[in-house]
Amino acid sequence: DGGITQSPKYLFRKEGQNVTLSCEQNLNHDAMYWYRQDPGQGLRLIYYSQIVNDFQKGDIAEGYSVSREKKESFPLTVTSAQKNPTAFYLCASSSRGRRVGETGELFFGEGSRLTVL
Amino acid sequence: SQQGEEDPQALSIQEGENATMNCSYKTSINNLQWYRQNSGRGLVHLILIRSNEREKHSGRLRVTLDTSKKSSSLLITASRAADTASYFCATDATDSSYKLIFGSGTRLLVRP
Numbered sequence: 001d002g003g004i005t006q007s008p009k010y011l012f013r014k015e016g017q018n019v020t021l022s023c024e025q026n027l028n029h030d031a032m033y034w035y036r037q038d039p040g041q042g043l044r045l046i047y048y049s050q051i052v053n054d055f056q057k058g059d060i061a062e063g064y065s066v067s068r069e070k071k072e073s074f075p076l077t078v079t080s081a082q083k084n085p086t087a088f089y090l091c092a093s094s095s096r097g098r099r100v101g102e103t104g105e106l107f108f109g110e111g112s113r114l115t116v117l
Numbered sequence: 118s119q120q121g122e123e124d125p126q127a128l129s130i131q132e133g134e135n136a137t138m139n140c141s142y143k144t145s146i147n148n149l150q151w152y153r154q155n156s157g158r159g160l161v162h163l164i165l166i167r168s169n170e171r172e173k174h175s176g177r178l179r180v181t182l183d184t185s186k187k188s189s190s191l192l193i194t195a196s197r198a199a200d201t202a203s204y205f206c207a208t209d210a211t212d213s214s215y216k217l218i219f220g221s222g223t224r225l226l227v228r229p
Binding site: 004031033035040041042043044045048050056058059088090092094104105106107108109110111113 | 148150152157158159160161162165205207209214215216217218219220221222224
């Protein structure tokens with residue numbers, strides 16, 4: 001089945017450690033996104049990529065890094081510079097959304113919950 | 118920065134009643150989308166309305182868009198307990214490359 005797979009579902013990190021969250025899609029979408037969600041809050045954009053080997057910072061990129069070496073994959077690294085990383089992380093993909101016939105809807109994974117011990 | 122703000126933040130209704138959620142945004146948009154999130158899960162797309170549209174229907178969902186007021190509303194008719202979830206609006210701003218900025222969400226509880 002086509003979709004987006006995030007792993008791991010739950011992750012625990014000690015302070016000072018970097019961790020990498022995986023996001024893979026088989027929808028043949030050009031664009032991929034990482035969002036952060038805190039309890040009871042909306043989604044905030046961390047990074048997004050509209051094409052392979054290119055990505056842009058979102059509203060809260062500090063303390064995070066990404067790569068886009070393959071169309072299917074957009075891993076997110078939460079670095080030790082991120083002071084408050086405990087949150088629910090959501091990956092999404094879409095067609096680029098502004099070409100004729102595209103809906104531009106986002107397809108989301110099931111999320112990764114990161115807890116700092 | 119949050120582009121959209123939903124109102125109310127929380128809504129509790131009886132099964133069978135209608136639920137209305139509102140979204141306000143700040144900048145000019147290409148389109149506005151509504152998403153649903155069950156607790157602890159990813160978001161699911163519900164409906165998209167483009168800036169040149171005023172109203173759109175999909176099943177029990179009705180979305181309106183007023184670009185002069187920079188606002189949208191989502192109406193769920195004849196609600197069911199299974200509609201219990203958080204609902205978010207998301208906007209594609211005209212002054213940016215394609216990305217969606219989400220609002221803070223409305224938590225809907227439908228009581229059986």
